[in-house]
Amino acid sequence: xxxxxxxxxxxxxxxxxxxxxxxxxxxxxxxxxxxxxxxxxxxxxxxxxxxxxxxxxxxxxxxxxxxxxxxxxxxxxxxxxxxxxxxxxxxxxxxxxxxxxxxxxxxxxxxxxxxxxxxxxxxxxxxxxxxxxxxxxxxxxxxxxxxxxxxxxxxxxxxxxxxxxxxxxxxxxxxxxxxxxxxxxxxxxxxxxxxxxxxxxxxxxxxxxxxxxxxxxxxxxxxxxxxxxxxxxxxxxxxxxxxxxxxxxxxxxxxxxxxxxxxxxxxxxxxxxxxxxxxxxxxxxxxxxxxxxxxxxxxxxxxxxxxxxxxxxxxxxxxxxxxxxxx
Numbered sequence: 001x002x003x004x005x006x007x008x009x010x011x012x013x014x015x016x017x018x019x020x021x022x023x024x025x026x027x028x029x030x031x032x033x034x035x036x037x038x039x040x041x042x043x044x045x046x047x048x049x050x051x052x053x054x055x056x057x058x059x060x061x062x063x064x065x066x067x068x069x070x071x072x073x074x075x076x077x078x079x080x081x082x083x084x085x086x087x088x089x090x091x092x093x094x095x096x097x098x099x100x101x102x103x104x105x106x107x108x109x110x111x112x113x114x115x116x117x118x119x120x121x122x123x124x125x126x127x128x129x130x131x132x133x134x135x136x137x138x139x140x141x142x143x144x145x146x147x148x149x150x151x152x153x154x155x156x157x158x159x160x161x162x163x164x165x166x167x168x169x170x171x172x173x174x175x176x177x178x179x180x181x182x183x184x185x186x187x188x189x190x191x192x193x194x195x196x197x198x199x200x201x202x203x204x205x206x207x208x209x210x211x212x213x214x215x216x217x218x219x220x221x222x223x224x225x226x227x228x229x230x231x232x233x234x235x236x237x238x239x240x241x242x243x244x245x246x247x248x249x250x251x252x253x254x255x256x257x258x259x260x261x262x263x264x265x266x267x268x269x270x271x272x273x274x275x276x277x278x279x280x281x282x283x284x285x286x287x288x289x290x291x292x293x294x295x296x297x298x299x300x301x302x303x304x305x306x307x308x309x310x311x312x313x314x315x316x317x318x319x320x321x322x323x324x325x326x327x
Contacts, residue, residue, distance in 0.1 A: 005144035202235025
């Protein structure tokens with residue numbers, strides 16, 4: 001591996017993780033369920049992140065194609081997790097109608113079946129050759145940058161991604177009208193900024209803060225500071241690093257976590273409405289209030305959820321968190 005380019009090494013690291021799980025699933029009659037339960041979503045997240053990033057650096061067509069492959073699997077796993085998570089939550093709630101939980105259970109199985117079809121069609125589960133082998137062969141054909149140029153390009157692209165989000169806010173392009181297209185989409189963009197340091201295997205490191213201004217303290221909760229997601233991979237084998245300000249990176253993690261809670265609160269209503277519409281064959285306008293009541297007395301309405309997101313997003317940007325992220 002020492003003679004392999006640093007970029008390829010990053011892909012191989014996560015491909016090997018995925019291959020172990022894929023090989024394990026091969027003997028199962030339900031490989032999709034196996035890889036879901038073995039959390040193959042994590043290495044696929046990392047592979048998608050690397051593909052997204054490298055297509056902005058070089059060989060854009062090749063990495064765009066890889067991005068499609070990885071995203072397809074990750075999206076399938078995400079949909080399984082979506083229905084499975086709410087099924088497990090709802091099944092414990094006494095006021096939740098059984099037809100709703102039955103619907104979620106069926107939808108989970110439908111998504112598992114869909115993933116099994118993708119795994120077979122795209123040859124992900126084949127010991128001889130298969131998709132992983134083809135991806136590695138494709139990586140052999142990449143015009144990889146040397147380590148220094150790779151580091152410089154990575155820092156440049158990361159800063160550009162940060163700047164794009166800042167500009168969207170300054171230009172009034174960040175809206176608060178819809179949970180999925182506004183709140184969830186913003187969270188996705190911010191989350192990539194926290195995923196990239198993990199997938200680059202130690203290239204990005206946190207720079208200790210010289211001091212902590214008062215306005216930052218609200219972001220630095222014990223849960224955030226101690227989160228394993230905020231521990232950077234070991235980068236001692238690398239001569240150069242991209243430094244991120246620790247306090248501002250913690251603040252980024254805080255907003256991602258809080259938006260995740262808000263998003264889940266909104267999706268709970270949306271998945272309940274979806275189930276009620278499909279179970280009782282009715283229109284959305286007829287089930288909105290029923291969905292709120294089924295979700296419980298403490299359930300916020302969609303307008304309240306959007307307002308709660310607005311109340312933390314605006315201060316986050318006004319505090320110039322992203323402007324101070326890259327050290």
